Amino acid sequence: MSQTPMTVTGAQKLRQELEHLKTVMRPQIIAAIAEARAHGDLKENAEYHAAREQQGFCEGRIQEIESKLSNAQIIDISKLPQTGRVVFGVTVTLMNCDTEEEISYRIVGDDEADIKERLISVNSPIARGLIGKEVDDVVNIKTPAGDVEYEILAVEYR
Template sequence: MKQIPMTLFGAEQLREELDYLKSVRRPKIIADIADAREHGDLKENAEYHAAREQQGFCEGRIQEIEAKLSNAQVIDITKMPDTGRVIFGTTVTVMNLESEDEVTYRIVGDDEADFKKNLISVNSPMARGLIGKEQDDVVVIKTPGGDVEYEILKVEYL
């Protein structure tokens, strides 16, 4: 399996979720199943079936997170040499040359991407267009609405 790039923060978030699932969620579901079993006939016991379904989701998510973490290539951007180039993990401020709108994005792994928080996937068209460039470069990003020109105002290794 190929390595999955992940920021230090993203890996930490996954570890916290895994810890929660194993120490809080899993024991609660097991207790719910035991509780539902005491209600008798399992064939028509909706609580039992719901708890078993939750258990399936929970165990599936635990396996998914463990797999991601075992294949994670955790990149701590603060320990990378600051070459001024846009790389995985950098925070980039760009200006749309047409609208003059400024936006700051952080380039992260697929699991961490959250457009509302300006965390963009390393595989997104925007990130692919920015990677390897540096401050003052102008890049053309293909968007559904056509090509958009951006100027890179700042590249930070935060």
């Protein structure tokens, strides 16, 4: 399996979630299963079946996070040379050439992307169109609504 890029912040969030699942959720689920078992007949025990289902989801998520972390290429943007080029992890400020509206995006890994937080995946059409470009470059991005022309106003390595 190939390595997937991830920011330091994204890796920290996944490690925190993994720690929470292992130290908080797992013991709670085990306790719920034990309590449900104490109620007797397991065939018609909805609490037991719900707790077992929750255990399955929890263990699945633990495996998923461990797999993602083991295949992650963690990139610390602060250690990269600040060339002014758009690369993974940077925050890019753009101006829509038609509307003159400014917007900033941070280019992150697939698992970290959250458009509400202005975090876009490195594999998104916008990020793919920006990678390798520099401040003052004008780029044409294909969007579902049609082509949009943006000017790169700033590239921040933070």
